Amino acid sequence: xxxxxxxxxxxxxxxxxxxxxxxxxxxxxxxxxxxxxxxxxxxxxxxxxxxxxxxxxxxxxxxxxxxxxxxxxxxxxxxxxxxxxxxxxxxxxxxxxxxxxxxxxxxxxxxxxxxxxxxxxxxxxxxxxxxxxxxxxxxxxxxxxxxxxxxxxxxxxxxxxxxxxxxxxxxxxxxxxxxxxxxxxxxxxxxxxxxxxxxxxxxxxxxxxxxxxxxxxxxxxxxxxxxxxxxxxxxxxxxxxxxxxxxxxxxxxxxxxxxxxxxxxxxxxxxxxxxxxxxxxxxxxxxxxxxxxxxxxxxxxxxxxxxxxxxxxxxxxxxxxxxxxxxxxxxxxxxxxxxxxxxxxxxxxxxxxxxxxxxxxxxxxxxxxxxxxxxxxxxxxxxxxxxxxxxxxxxxxxxxxxxxxxxxxxxxxxxxxxxxxxxxxxxxxxxxxxxxxxxxxxxxxxxxxxxxxxxxxxxxxxxxxxxxxxxxxxxxxxxxxxxxxxxxxxxxxxxxxxxxxxxxxxxxxxxxxxxxxxxxxxxxxxx
Ligand code: AHR
Numbered sequence: 001x002x003x004x005x006x007x008x009x010x011x012x013x014x015x016x017x018x019x020x021x022x023x024x025x026x027x028x029x030x031x032x033x034x035x036x037x038x039x040x041x042x043x044x045x046x047x048x049x050x051x052x053x054x055x056x057x058x059x060x061x062x063x064x065x066x067x068x069x070x071x072x073x074x075x076x077x078x079x080x081x082x083x084x085x086x087x088x089x090x091x092x093x094x095x096x097x098x099x100x101x102x103x104x105x106x107x108x109x110x111x112x113x114x115x116x117x118x119x120x121x122x123x124x125x126x127x128x129x130x131x132x133x134x135x136x137x138x139x140x141x142x143x144x145x146x147x148x149x150x151x152x153x154x155x156x157x158x159x160x161x162x163x164x165x166x167x168x169x170x171x172x173x174x175x176x177x178x179x180x181x182x183x184x185x186x187x188x189x190x191x192x193x194x195x196x197x198x199x200x201x202x203x204x205x206x207x208x209x210x211x212x213x214x215x216x217x218x219x220x221x222x223x224x225x226x227x228x229x230x231x232x233x234x235x236x237x238x239x240x241x242x243x244x245x246x247x248x249x250x251x252x253x254x255x256x257x258x259x260x261x262x263x264x265x266x267x268x269x270x271x272x273x274x275x276x277x278x279x280x281x282x283x284x285x286x287x288x289x290x291x292x293x294x295x296x297x298x299x300x301x302x303x304x305x306x307x308x309x310x311x312x313x314x315x316x317x318x319x320x321x322x323x324x325x326x327x328x329x330x331x332x333x334x335x336x337x338x339x340x341x342x343x344x345x346x347x348x349x350x351x352x353x354x355x356x357x358x359x360x361x362x363x364x365x366x367x368x369x370x371x372x373x374x375x376x377x378x379x380x381x382x383x384x385x386x387x388x389x390x391x392x393x394x395x396x397x398x399x400x401x402x403x404x405x406x407x408x409x410x411x412x413x414x415x416x417x418x419x420x421x422x423x424x425x426x427x428x429x430x431x432x433x434x435x436x437x438x439x440x441x442x443x444x445x446x447x448x449x450x451x452x453x454x455x456x457x458x459x460x461x462x463x464x465x466x467x468x469x470x471x472x473x474x475x476x477x478x479x480x481x482x483x484x485x486x487x488x489x490x491x492x493x494x495x496x497x498x499x500x501x502x503x504x505x506x507x508x509x510x511x512x513x514x515x516x517x518x519x520x521x522x523x524x525x526x527x
Pocket of ligand 1 (some may be wrong): 062105106107108208332380381386398
């Protein structure tokens with residue numbers, strides 16, 4: 001910050017001494033804009049050029065039997081002990097058009113025995129959720145209940161089968177139970193349990209984090225096991241399995257190498273997991289609301305690191321799958337902070353601030369840079385867990401800042417990705433240099449949409465956009481920002497961080513000029 005003030009003072013000296021004209025002529029330097037104190041930055045969007053579609057599955061979700069995600073989250077217990085899907089949550093999630101939802105885990109998937117979760121609820125065995133808080137899970141939410149949620153949300157399921165502690169036969173029977181029209185013992189059992197028609201299931205995870213909670217396996221061992229499990233998932237009825245192998249932990253490129261080399265031909269997706277944290281996994285992570293600028297930068301750096309991470313995993317995949325048949329899926333991503341004080345630490349319940357929202361929008365922008373291979377992603381997790389969209393307290397519910405990012409980005413679902421050039425300078429903190437602004441541009445039947453995030457917490461940016469290839473007359477926009485990076489919504493004040501109309505974009509001299517405030521995300525619609 002001190003450095004910026006110093007620079008501004010220098011500019012004033014130059015201007016007062018009349019040197020500036022000479023400097024502009026000699027060096028072609030842009031003058032700082034009076035309103036923003038910044039030189040105008042440039043963006044060129046090729047609005048008539050698009051080769052790729054932004055797959056809507058990039059905006060996917062995740063609901064694990066963890067903390068208050070399922071029980072006392074998506075489902076609420078009544079006085080008789082019956083669980084009901086919350087309609088207010090369904091309405092909120094439908095508004096952001098969630099394209100898929102991953103279940104039952106996460107680590108929980110490799111502990112889960114699906115047969116405990118079917119039939120009369122009162123007869124279902126209970127289990128101890130040893131991973132997440134040691135609480136009793138009475139299996140009241142099982143396959144039928146989850147698929148009711150999927151129907152209510154008008155979304156698609158991603159089922160993750162148990163490799164770590166289950167058998168090939170169990171997984172094959174689950175697939176058959178869900179997808180076979182009948183006759184046959186599994187389809188008959190499903191019908192006995194009240195569901196006549198098979199469900200439309202496609203996406204199927206074969207284990208989760210098999211390098212860690214899913215069995216602590218070597219990649220060679222898991223690759224063999226993966227092939228064994230995948231062999232017994234056959235097309236049934238109208239359902240063709242889209243087999244997703246457990247992918248790497250963050251930058252474990254060897255995992256990707258071995259999996260692609262040994263089993264790439266038998267998978268349709270590879271499920272990379274990468275969380276964005278401050279502090280340390282081993283000792284203590286940073287807090288969700290009480291953080292320094294250095295910690296803000298650390299988190300943003302983590303989000304921008306997706307660019308390198310995806311590039312490197314993709315490069316390996318390209319060797320074994322040059323046709324790009326296998327999807328790189330970011331099956332778990334998001335911010336992971338210390339749990340909210342006073343909550344069960346095993347429940348991973350955290351608050352969600354403007355900082356988290358900016359991390360999400362930057363992460364999306366990174367995913368889009370690699371959309372030739374990245375076709376699906378799942379934020380962890382949807383309700384009450386980690387970087388949630390929704391927090392609940394008994395019957396109340398609030399939308400988090402991250403929810404609003406997902407809402408802004410609905411314009412990009414299955415839209416044509418537009419290539420662009422953007423140079424909006426850097427945000428420098430100590431020796432860390434971040435891209436100050438990241439963006440995504442796309443086109444659909446409604447027009448062209450541009451989302452832009454300014455991660456610089458101090459300085460606004462004026463950006464002149466050249467919309468090459470078409471003409472536009474109208475621009476409208478919305479903005480997500482707040483006074484502070486740790487601004488967040490509470491049950492008492494649910495709208496502290498919520499979308500507002502954005503009036504900072506206008507056409508001038510054939511260009512779209514955007515004044516993008518510090519620490520903000522905008523969505524523009526152009527016609
Ligand atoms: O999302 C919480 C946990 O993080 C998941 O269960 C696991 O897959 C990951 O390590």
